[in-house]
Amino acid sequence: MxxxxxxxxxxxxxxxxxxxxxxxxxxxxxxxxxxxxxxxxxxxxxxxxxxxxxxxxxxxxxxxxxxxxxxxxxxxxxxxxxxxxxxxxxxxxxxxxxxxxxxxxxxxxxxxxxxxxxxxxxxxxxxxxxxxxxxxxxxxxxxxxxxxxxxxxxxxxxxxxxxxxxxxxxxxxxxxxxxxxxxxxxxxxxxxxxxxxxxxxxxxxxxxxxxxxxxxxxxxxxxxxxxxxxxxxxxxxxxxxxxxxxxxxxxxxxxAFGNRPTRTSDGHLVELTANIGSVKEASSAADCGAEGIGLFRTEFLFMERNDLPDEDEQFEVYRDIVQAIGPEAPVVIRTMDIGGDKELPALNLPKEQNPFLGFRAIRISLEKMDLFKTQLRAILRASALGNISIMFPMISTMQELSRAMEAVEAAKRELAEQGVPFDRAVPIGIMIEVPAAAILADRFAKVVDFFSIGTNDLVQYTMAADRMNAKVMHMNNGLEPAVLRLIYNVIQAAVAERIPVGMCGEMAGQPLAIPLLLGMGLQKFSVSGGSILATRELISRIDRREAQELLKDALELDDPDKIKACVEKWYANRQASIMMEVALGKSQ
Amino acid sequence: MEWIEMQKQFVIQNLLGLHVRPAKAVVASASQFNCTIQIEKEGVQFNAKSLVGVLSAGIKFGDTVTLIAEGEGEAEAMKTIGDLLASPIEENPAKKVQP
Incomplete structure (x- = not known):
């Protein structure tokens, strides 16, 4: 039984x-x-x-x-x-x-x-x-x-x-x-x-x-x-x-990897945080040894309901997350990334032919300013309580970014007038997930405080391959040379402007990608809570100079399968044991 | 000796309100005094020497409450507990910002 x-x-x-x-x-x-x-x-x-x-x-x-x-x-x-x-x-x-x-x-x-x-x-x-x-x-x-x-x-x-x-x-x-x-x-x-x-x-x-x-x-x-x-x-x-x-x-x-910083074997510190979608996941991320929250998806606040969450309700959720992970720990809150395939009943948006290329995320926020402002005010209020950053999803153009930043300024002015405390220096960053933004990364890097690369969408947009379509799924691969070069471009642009750059897509937790990303100079990895310890262990066994050598070799190759083989061989030449399953849960 | 009830209003400064940890601090402080100490919120009085009492009040950041003390040591109690209520009881994040 x-x-x-x-x-x-x-x-x-x-x-x-x-x-x-x-x-x-x-x-x-x-x-x-x-x-x-x-x-x-x-x-x-x-x-x-x-x-x-x-x-x-x-x-x-x-x-x-x-x-x-x-x-x-x-x-x-x-x-x-x-x-x-x-x-x-x-x-x-x-x-x-x-x-x-x-x-x-x-x-x-x-x-x-x-x-x-x-x-x-x-x-x-x-x-x-x-x-x-x-x-x-x-x-x-x-x-x-x-x-x-x-x-x-x-x-x-x-x-x-x-x-x-x-x-x-x-x-x-x-x-x-x-x-x-x-x-x-x-x-x-x-x-x-x-x-x-x-x-x-x-x-x-x-x-x-x-x-x-x-x-x-x-x-x-x-x-x-x-x-x-x-x-x-x-x-x-x-x-x-x-x-x-x-x-x-x-x-x-x-x-052994629970309560310690994440460091490569040659001593470079990287930040290892968790992706979460609810308050409950924030507590379990803390238990899992996450150093903070690299991506809080705020969508759950808006989905499966017929009205919109008001400012207080949102503030309480953001505050609870800070409380769960600790006031010192970084928490990156991404503004609503909804629309297209994710429904938002309160706005009654029409069904779209091509939702991933449609009216979603920041595009909705900039059109529905009230909704956006409410969310920004709630995040700003919570910023007085912890180490919060604001991140915009799906940014494609500099014009979108400046409108979004104006909205933040307007929300700050309102709060200041009302005497409500908030962090005046709250960092503002963007998701790099649309190729347009990745290509212009050098321009964006002059304006924002940080980048976070969202590989799930970046890969599918770059390769024009739907990850749900079995016929083209094989092209949806982060090791494709075009994707690697684009990511490298983004990281270099960030490094040149001395702004931090992280990754919050699935790729950040993949053993085959991690040495390449370290070689590129990625500083922040945000993965699911259950992958934290295994990722920390893996990073601690990688020498960044050796990873840079590997990257050089990999970037010469034109075939993702050959890149995969190249990384595997690199691992095999070091320690067979570090090719481990990423999460404990996957050991079954 | 006759004691005259003392009372004073405070605006709660602890950013997360009086949840369990700051409430414990209030109760621990109030319990040191012999006088009766009540916290009044929206016309309802709660026993400041009881964790159940303070928690039941459901006091949040920015709420206005009235502290009421009567009996031996009431002046000192008003001062000690009043200072606590009017302060950010918990260590708030280093970068707490004024508007």
């Missing part, structure tokens, strides 16, 4: 099912005799003290392990357990309503949880699950039970439960419990965050039929694909066993 859920913490685990059942979920109202109120209150105070003590120890342990982000979750719990409002609510439910202490705790926790959940604030990290967690902890302390730990055994266990609380996961014995699956929760819950930081494979939420699993059954948790395999076949066990080994080996190799 294979159950599908949401992958919440990557990795593979094989073990025996241990079913965790909710102990006291729906207790009936438990009343006490008014004469026992004093005793019940004393019992509560003792339980609160014990619970606070447990949390202090957990907090200290995680701080000691250098896991401050996780420790902060427990610090928050500690605050709540000593919270005047929560504790006085519990006390009044005992003293005034004559509730039994356990029942009073649950009722009070429920009240507070629902009050907090009504506030629509993304920063409210204390969610209803945390409040419930605290309620459970106090109840456990009330009944004088020790913190439950997995029974010491030789068998590896997979926990199966409707829901598991973050603090429960945090104190599991990692030797025994190797993974878990739950039917409630989500990938962004604190439970998932803790599981990821413990490296505990987990499938959380949306797993139906979990109740059909029986105690002791063999279970495979596939935290990469979000699968739970019950009673696997011998073949499954063998293949997952191998997958697990390979995963752990690769993880170990890559882990």
């Amino acid at each position: 294979i159950l599908q859920g949401v992958p919440a913490s990557a990795g593979y685990a094989i073990g025996k099912a241990r079913i965790i059942r909710e102990e006291v979920s729906h207790q009936p109202v438990a009343k006490i005799d008014p004469s026992t109120v004093a005793g019940e209150l004393e019992r509560l105070e003792a339980a609160l003290a014990r619970a606070a003590d447990e949390l202090s120890r957990l907090h200290a342990k995680w701080i000691g392990d250098g896991r401050e982000q996780e420790a902060e979750i427990f610090e928050g719990h500690l605050y709540l357990i000593r919270d005047e409002e929560l504790t006085s609510l519990i006390r009044s439910k005992i003293a005034d309503d004559y509730f039994q202490a356990e029942f009073a705790v649950r009722e009070a926790a429920e009240d507070i949880a629902s009050r907090l959940s009504r506030l629509d604030d993304p920063y409210l990290q204390l969610r209803s699950a945390d409040i419930r967690d605290i309620g459970d902890r106090i109840c456990r302390c009330l009944s004088n039970k020790q913190e439950e730990r997995a029974a010491p055994g030789s068998e590896r266990e997979i926990l199966i439960a409707e829901d598991l609380l973050p603090t429960y996961i945090a104190q599991l014995d990692n030797e025994v419990v190797v993974g878990f699956a739950t039917s409630l929760g989500g990938a962004t819950s604190h439970t998932a965050i803790i599981a990821r930081s413990l490296g505990l494979p987990a499938v959380i939420g949306a797993v139906t039929n979990l109740e059909r699993i029986e105690e002791g059954q063999t279970i495979i948790v596939d935290g990469v694909e979000g699968k739970v395999i019950v009673d696997p076949s011998e073949e499954d066990l063998a293949s997952y066993g191998e997958l697990r080994e390979r995963y752990l080996r690769r993880l170990n190799e890559l882990r």
Whole structure:
């Protein structure tokens, strides 16, 4: 039996099912005799003290392990357990309503949880699950039970439960419990965050039929694909066993590349950032070791809705991204790149014959100035909070660029008049994805603060080959000599004007392209979050002078297949091991 | 001794509003005083010594709130917590810019 859920913490685990059942979920109202109120209150105070003590120890342990982000979750719990409002609510439910202490705790926790959940604030990290967690902890302390730990055994266990609380996961014995699956929760819950930081494979939420699993059954948790395999076949066990080994080996190799700058083997620093399309991806990019956000696609704000996002809504999203990745980290926000094939229902744009050559991106923004100005104001407001840059997509002419820059100036003037803070020196850059802009790169470089080469479109426009059309797809190749020469031209133009130049297309993460790009002098690579570590590892093994030699040879060739062979040979002459799969996810 | 309630208005300067981290700072500071301390927003009062209370207020950057203190040490409490509310509580990015 294979159950599908949401992958919440990557990795593979094989073990025996241990079913965790909710102990006291729906207790009936438990009343006490008014004469026992004093005793019940004393019992509560003792339980609160014990619970606070447990949390202090957990907090200290995680701080000691250098896991401050996780420790902060427990610090928050500690605050709540000593919270005047929560504790006085519990006390009044005992003293005034004559509730039994356990029942009073649950009722009070429920009240507070629902009050907090009504506030629509993304920063409210204390969610209803945390409040419930605290309620459970106090109840456990009330009944004088020790913190439950997995029974010491030789068998590896997979926990199966409707829901598991973050603090429960945090104190599991990692030797025994190797993974878990739950039917409630989500990938962004604190439970998932803790599981990821413990490296505990987990499938959380949306797993139906979990109740059909029986105690002791063999279970495979596939935290990469979000699968739970019950009673696997011998073949499954063998293949997952191998997958697990390979995963752990690769993880170990890559882990060394998590928290360090990206440097070529001869010491040149390059910037390695992530491409993202949502706030959620910003947090996972940070977990993946990204140095910032090289491309935030703002399209999701505009798609699949019938109205337009207002300034505050957009500001909150940009602010959340800065918060997720950190105020120092660079964040490049690309203004809306929509139209043509990506629908924008609110504007009711007509279908086009040739959407990729049509009314899209900056072309729409410059026509719909209100929409553009709203987005620019929101980005500028967020620029006061972090290291934000603005980037325009699909720029083809200098006239488009100057109109777009005028719009930025106008938005800045408005904000200044209204006394709203923003970064006056916010860098303005363009995507180089239209051949017209690539050809005039020397001119554009005199006006903008940075370039980012978008290879997906640049390749298809340069080669006039639709990447969705199977007949011509083979021509859609970044190693085509024309494409390489054009990219080199852009990089040289940027270097000549001393402006930074990066790449945010797929090519930036491709092992065959990376040495060529380094040889050309590319300074910034923006790739998908999952490719960060492998790309950093690869770059760290490349000597830039050797890459320059390789580039010289490659530029002499007229055939993309020969260029590919040339790069492969270059790799083979160095270390065979650096020809690795780019991402862990691709190792399957 | 009779205490007369003190109150004063503040405009929140923490750019991300009073989310969990700055709220903790307010609660930690308020808890050191014996007087009652309330934060009033849009006519509703919240207990400044309670994280649940401060968070429930949902205070954002630029919001105007009234700080109300009554009891022992109220003047000092007004000053300490008022200074906190009127400051960018968290370390804001180095390049914070004035318009």
